[in-house]
Amino acid sequence: MSKILTAYFSASGNTKRLAKTVAEAANSDLFEIIPETPYTDSDLNWMDKRSRSSVEMNDKGSRPTIASQVENMEQYDTVIIGFPIWWYEAPRIIQSFLESYDFSGKTIVTFATSGGSGMGKTNDILKHSCPTSVKWHEGKRMNSNTDIKTIKNWLSDLNI
Secondary structure, three states: OOOEEEEEOOOOOHHHHHHHHHHHHHOOEEEEOOEOOOOOOOOOOOOOOOOHHHHHHHOOOOOOOEOOOOOOHHHOOEEEEEEEOEOOEOOHHHHHHHOOOOOOOOEEEEEEEOOOOOOOOHHHHHHOOOOOOOEEEEEEEOOOOOOHHHHHHHHHHOOO
């Protein structure tokens, strides 16, 4: 039987709410990707070009430090990764997460919450943070209140 992990980063709580439903639908373990230095409201002010999130997203090499690590990542065959969409892609901390482990031979599925923008080229960008032997599934943008039946159908369509 395949062991699944749902890992997520949530700045405002929307992605966290959805991640809990995804984890329930997938019957998976749940791991929150927490930045070592938490984001403040001013850090998340996307209208301020000097805010922390704006500076990170403008620097493609930025890799915010994660506060803790997944224990025994090798036990998981599938990793479902959730995040909000920032500037039409995943926050840089997701690349930090992907570059922290060896995902060789694993399946990765992404999902995102967003105020309106889609996934864009998010998966293409994230693929560069993992070995080529990873099996990627296209990401899906969902509302934070997406019901469990819809999520189960989505995961079933992906054979997860």
